[in-house]
Amino acid sequence: MKRNAEIAMLVVTILWGASFVAGKVILDSTTPLYYTCIRFIGATIILGLVYHNRLAKLDRPTLLAGLMIGVALGIGYILQTVGLKYTTASKAGFITGLFVILVPMLECLINRSKPRVNESVGILLATIGLGVLSLDGNLSIGFGDAMVFLGAVAFSISIILISRFARNYDSVLLTIIQIAVTAVLSLFFAITLEPPVPQEVFDVNLMLLLLFTILFGTAVNTVVQNWAQSKISATSASLILVVEPVVAGVFGYFLLGDPIGIKELSGSVMIISGMLITLLVKPSKLSPKGVTSAGTLQS
Template sequence: MTKSKLYEYRADLLLLTVAIAWGVTFLMVQEAINTTPVYAFLFFRFALASLLMFIIAYKFLKETNTQTVVFGITLGLILFSAFATQTFGLSFTKSSIVAFITGLNVICVPFLAYFIFKDHVRKNVFVASLIAVVGLYLLTMSGTLTLGIGEFLTLICAVLFALHIIFTGKFSVKVNVFVLVLVQFTTVAILSLIFSLCLDDKTFDLPYDYNFFKAVIVTAVFATVYAFLIQTYMQQFTTATKTAVIFTMEPVSAAVYGYFAGGEILTQIQIFGAVLILVATLVAELRFRKINK
């Protein structure tokens, strides 16, 4: 096995831990936003993440340049816009439908990567994307899929998350990863504060209880600092399309965690959907070689 392949497999494994971290904290976020406005919660989450990231990136700040700031702000704008459209989508349609359409970024990534950067996508990774879409449908869908305003906003969200994955891979190889992530987090925190002050009924007058602090701290540390730092760094060694396939493991881990920790019920159809997503991640790792006579 070559060193580049070893780096790729290591990157894929660590990206899988990111999907698991997002899935495990999903239930926690749902509980938090029952009492805390969404944008206020995002502000506290990303503000704490920015502070932690500043401590981590402090010794690299001397490597900050205009390109790093522009790339970081770009990623921050895309990421926040994805969160915003997803949140507004949730106010118009079912969460299960939002979860499915958001997951469609797995099929958006290869097309966008090709049209924007002419990136080649291996056939097995494209097939894995299709399998993952079917698995996502079976795992998450519990309503009729129509094309209303909620579905349209969530479709925009899916495209934005796909763009975030693609541009993260392109930017991470050009600038210091730690500073890039710091600027991205700061951008999201500032935008979340602005939106919260404009749209939420309250931003700072919140119930600062155990559930609030638990959700903010856990999501800031594991679902934000760890997750996006690993994603940004490891996408240097793997493709955007494969990253998107691996990230479809997020709803799988969320479903499994919800089953054991939240007492949620998983139907046989949902379990089959989760198995298909697992198959998709394995298919994405396959490599076929031509056999010469």
Template sequence: MLRKERIFLFLVLLLAVIRGSSYIFIKNIIDSQSPFEIIFFRFFLTGIILLIFYIKEFKSLNYYDLIFGLLAGIFLFSAFAFQTYGLKYTTVSKQSFLTSLYIVIIPLLDFIFFKNKIKKNVIALFVLILVGLLFISFKDFKNFEFSLNFGDILTILCALGFALNILLFSKIKKFNINIINITIIQMLAIGILAFIFQIIFEKKVINFSMSFSLIYLILICTMLNFTIQNISQKYVPAHIIMFLLILWG
């Protein structure tokens, strides 16, 4: 393994810890700020900060950067919208587990759209996750009472969004792209979508108030997290990234 690959492998492990902490900080502010407000602040401000630091690089933005950035923004926006809303109706531990379903969704999508065979270890992992899902979803084993609430269903849709985002980045290496430019477009697109959805569905404007939890989500869980993750996919295979990230959901 090359030195650069080892470095990014370690960084992805660090991201697993960061991603796990995000559930707690979202839960801290979900009652005081709407889901779309949280998403707007996290991603739009991240996009602005990255744009300020990489303004010279951004001037080289090309067609592929723009298209892939917008697609990545739509996929990740859907993931975080479903995740943040889902957390209002389910527990942190249950959402963390259900989000990890993307690890089996990715190879399934890869098979459906790109005809890549599903490996045996992925099938075994799918069975294990399915068993885990049954255990956390049964309310009464004696009477065979199964329960998936509204928040759980939203979280499964969230896992699909994360899977599409990771799969996209694993397929764009052959194009003439700039990962930083794609990340900036992705972050800004998510922020703009959140702003629009906030006005349409929440029927109110963004409340511009900051807290420690929100600042942590912006700087650590969003800017640091997704910049490193997007760059890492140039050096670390997608299946290794998803196995490492699943450690902390």
């Protein structure tokens, strides 16, 4: 069962990496907020139909917990999708992957504690990698990269909230509420800030891409991830998720022609290395005696 869960988690991660490329192509025809809106309304409808029996069990505490998580998640997806419009799928994948580093850092801020040595080294290396990957010649970060990074911060907050609430509430109900809140937020901002998308752009190719992101970038993936993470450890799940930006980079390079030169490759390797150090290296290997526990990430 554990091996099946690991395989399922890997498939989910590959599909998520591919969704960066699908999203980039979709954004050639639609606007970021309307794309996010369509994606999450579709996922909400599908999950609502599949799990309609559970909705009858929805109570006020679960609703409030889901709303809190959903606001953070919705902001994350809105910022990420806006950023994806102005950067490459490869860079968006690697920058989003920084949530692996950001979660322990934010938890330290919340708990007013010092990060462990492995977390400090991982954060430093990933930050340098982000700079190498995203900074221009005049040392300014592009608008798209900045939006994706802020989205990763919001995702990290949602992960921390999930870790606080998931054990006490129905995870499927929480998931449906999160996705529904994201749909509502993106619909509100789309109507407020963006012009309507012309109906004629919705050809067969675009509809198929939208269906892919609704099913395998949102609805099915989320359910499979919830099941898989109930069978494997948080660290194992996080390590598999490290593959996501790599997949996004590979698909972006071969399908969209995203540039992968020395600058992009160096920054990406630093980010991945920082993620792996944060997850794998025991503090006792890097610090004086007395510090023995290693942090794990619940994603």
